[in-house]
Amino acid sequence: MNEKMIFDLFEFARNNTLKVAQGITEENADIIPNGYPNSLRWQLGHIYVAVEGIVFHFSNEIPNLPEGYMDLFKTGTKTTDWNATPPSIDELITLLSEQVNRVKETFAGRLEEKIANPFTMGTLKLETCGELLSYTSFHESEHIGIIKSLKNALKVEK
Template sequence: MEQTILHHMDTVREITMRSIEKIPEEIADVVPEGFNNNIRWNFGHIAVVQERLVYHVLGEKLNLPNEYVELFGPGTRPADWKETPPSLEEISTILTEQIARIKEFVPGRLSEKLPTPFQNRMGISFYTLGETLLFSFYHEAMHMETIKRIYKIISN
């Protein structure tokens, strides 16, 4: 089952990577009316939350540049940015490297209990690394849908 889960993680991330490659840098920062964030923020946010749902939940250090949490963490938005965000190419590299690291970190640990249960914004609690990893796929897909919606608005 572990191999199936890791394969699914690859599949989800492959969809994300194909999308980021198609987005022109010049539209990545447009925040359409009705949205709080842009395409760049959504891709960066995927990286931050994946990191938190795999490493932070176990009390491990995040393996991202420090500014990623400040720019793309939950509750952040581009309107509050005080520094230049990373390019889509840099975010793409982070997303690719992240999956490789997770594939080394996770084997044999999916049933590992979290020191403290993780509760998402909907109040649903997760108790093992496997549960948070699986939830991260749902989270990534939600943000990919948002990216598609923003892209469609910008393109029209």
């Protein structure tokens, strides 16, 4: 596994997320257009939580999850069901930005390392730290497309 390429791919996806996050404000972050299950804020929080919950957790590292984040942003949650105040867009962007270096520092030299309990998603079975990171880059790219679509539906600039 080419470590540089895996880290570059992760950073490329994250830089794209941060780029498409431009124009998201507190005023438009929680609007849910017809046909969409969640908001722009949820998309950003979900991307962050997915990396912590998949890459860090399954690699037996301690995830950096502020209190309540799993309840707000894990798969299957909906903005309309929130009972707690969500983090600000600035907080989410800061966490997303900082996560890149944490991933690189934590997993440098470890991408071939086998994880104790493989992560399965449908027919996909991930067994190493690098495979987890590769999957979350793919996952993040899916959400980048959703963010772009949501911004288009909301007529958000940038």
